[in-house]
Amino acid sequence: MKKVLTTPIQDEDIASLHVGDIVYLSGTLVTCRDEGHRRIVAENIMPSLPMDRIAIFHAGPIVKEVEGGWEMVSIGPTTSMRMERYEKEFLAKTGVKLVIGKGGMGTKTAQGCKESFAVHAVFPGGCAVIAAEEVEKIEGKEWPEFGMPEAFWILKVKEFGPLIISIDTEGNNLFEANKVTFHARKEEALAKTSKNIVSIGGL
Amino acid sequence: MSSGEQETKLIAILGKFIDIVSKELPDDVMKKLTELRTKEEAPLAKAIYDVMFDNLDRAKKLNRPTCQDTGVIQFFVRSGSRFPLLGKLRSILREATIAATKSAPLRLNAVEVFDEKNTGTNVGTDVPFIEWEIVDESTNVEIEVYQAGGGCSLPGRSIVLPPLAGYEGAMKFVFDTIVDWGINACPPLVVGVGIGTCSTSAAKLSKKAMLRPIGTSHPHPKAAAMEKSIEEGLNAIGLGPQGISGKNSVMAVHVEGMAHHPSVLGVGVTVGCWANRHGIIRLDEHLAYEVVSHTGVSL
Ligand code: SF4
Numbered sequence: 001m002k003k004v005l006t007t008p009i010q011d012e013d014i015a016s017l018h019v020g021d022i023v024y025l026s027g028t029l030v031t032c033r034d035e036g037h038r039r040i041v042a043e044n045i046m047p048s049l050p051m052d053r054i055a056i057f058h059a060g061p062i063v064k065e066v067e068g069g070w071e072m073v074s075i076g077p078t079t080s081m082r083m084e085r086y087e088k089e090f091l092a093k094t095g096v097k098l099v100i101g102k103g104g105m106g107t108k109t110a111q112g113c114k115e116s117f118a119v120h121a122v123f124p125g126g127c128a129v130i131a132a133e134e135v136e137k138i139e140g141k142e143w144p145e146f147g148m149p150e151a152f153w154i155l156k157v158k159e160f161g162p163l164i165i166s167i168d169t170e171g172n173n174l175f176e177a178n179k180v181t182f183h184a185r186k187e188e189a190l191a192k193t194s195k196n197i198v199s200i201g202g203l
Numbered sequence: 204m205s206s207g208e209q210e211t212k213l214i215a216i217l218g219k220f221i222d223i224v225s226k227e228l229p230d231d232v233m234k235k236l237t238e239l240r241t242k243e244e245a246p247l248a249k250a251i252y253d254v255m256f257d258n259l260d261r262a263k264k265l266n267r268p269t270c271q272d273t274g275v276i277q278f279f280v281r282s283g284s285r286f287p288l289l290g291k292l293r294s295i296l297r298e299a300t301i302a303a304t305k306s307a308p309l310r311l312n313a314v315e316v317f318d319e320k321n322t323g324t325n326v327g328t329d330v331p332f333i334e335w336e337i338v339d340e341s342t343n344v345e346i347e348v349y350q351a352g353g354g355c356s357l358p359g360r361s362i363v364l365p366p367l368a369g370y371e372g373a374m375k376f377v378f379d380t381i382v383d384w385g386i387n388a389c390p391p392l393v394v395g396v397g398i399g400t401c402s403t404s405a406a407k408l409s410k411k412a413m414l415r416p417i418g419t420s421h422p423h424p425k426a427a428a429m430e431k432s433i434e435e436g437l438n439a440i441g442l443g444p445q446g447i448s449g450k451n452s453v454m455a456v457h458v459e460g461m462a463h464h465p466s467v468l469g470v471g472v473t474v475g476c477w478a479n480r481h482g483i484i485r486l487d488e489h490l491a492y493e494v495v496s497h498t499g500v501s502l
Binding site: 074127185190 | 250261269270271272371441
């Protein structure tokens with residue numbers, strides 16, 4: 001059974017989620033990346049769209065202007081880590097419950113997820129066709145002065161995903177945990193590879 | 204055909220080819236991804252491979268680029284010195300890039316240097332990037348196109364090591380680079396390693412290595428053994444698809460090298476993501492062509 005979160009996302013909807021769970025999203029998803037985070041956190045300016053209990057997407061879409069609105073050509077996640085500096089305050093200020101991006105985020109965001117009761121999830125990178133297909137409609141935009149990739153695009157999505165929970169409401173962090181494992185394995189693998197290389201001889 | 208007609212024809216052929224490369228992965232990448240997919244057992248890694256393949260199917264059906272980042276367009280040209288359009292090839296490649304940008308459509312990824320403004324055309328100063336190799340006396344040309352995404356270009360780097368660091372130092376550099384930077388480059392990765400003297404020669408060879416078709420090994424037995432050993436080592440780390448952890452980290456590791464100064468060892472690393480969009484087309488002097496990298500593709 002698909003687990004689908006619907007905006008406005010209630011605390012009990014995400015309370016039982018754990019890192020590694022797969023969910024989908026229906027409802028309001030807003031694209032927000034570097035400039036949007038900076039404006040909200042550093043400049044203390046809020047968009048007119050109420051953000052409480054909705055989801056954001058670290059993404060810069062390709063949007064085509066058509067009669068009476070816009071059409072989503074292509075959309076995919078960008079590296080979430082770039083927003084690490086602001087995400088914790090961002091969650092506290094906006095009430096956003098679900099942050100979607102690529103790759104993990106750091107300890108500060110994990111702390112923010114715990115304090116503001118929110119989650120971070122990853123959408124598989126390089127799967128832009130699926131993501132665009134799951135956008136039902138572009139409902140509007142704010143802050144067009146940021147340009148197409150950075151503007152706040154307000155999207156209506158249906159079963160958008162798969163989204164892999166990478167930080168849960170307890171602050172567990174899948175990518176940070178993986179990093180520790182990968183580094184430990186690296187030491188072992190590197191020692192073995194170096195030994196092999198030396199034994200190849202003459203190198 | 205007049206030379207002008209030939210030019211127009213070649214622009215059309217190459218424009219279509221760049222368009223297709225953004226939408227369909229080449230045979231070598233598809234084969235390897237299919238193989239790695241069947242090896243995964245963890246539900247999460249399997250689920251990610253399922254989405255990747257579903258995305259590829261839909262890209263083909265809907266005629267859309269597989270990834271939203273269609274990269275900066277780069278060409279590696281091996282041209283016969285007697286290929287009739289050699290003298291026009293630079294402008295032909297530029298026009299073909301502009302044509303594909305409109306038809307695909309590709310993302311506008313050329314930001315003009317110093318002014319830091321997007322050119323709006325996907326071309327700019329020295330973009331498309333072109334590397335040339337001239338083959339004496341031949342009348343044919345082989346053109347390789349690569350679409351260099353931002354995420355997968357990010358881990359690329361080179362270093363010049365003191366002689367005592369040796370090949371072991373080179374290994375450490377490769378492993379550190381992949382573990383620290385590879386996760387956000389959309390694994391499973393293709394890793395190219397270049398060995399030379401200075402940072403430039405090492406970097407250049409690492410790109411050549413990354414672009415070598417998956418499934419080939421270096422002709423020198425020691426280099427081939429080294430490729431195998433690094434591949435096994437990186438796979439043991441188990442980055443998995445999208446760095447979520449899994450059975451493998453890489454699709455391939457390729458090493459290329461050149462004779463180097465006795466006092467230094469230059470090491471370069473270039474990384475390609477799972478959506479490794481590269482393609483090779485060969486043409487003769489009459490512009491009869493053969494698509495080498497993608498079977499069943501007609502332009
Ligand atoms: S790393 Fe590759 S697949 Fe991932 S977003 Fe960039 S271009 Fe696309």
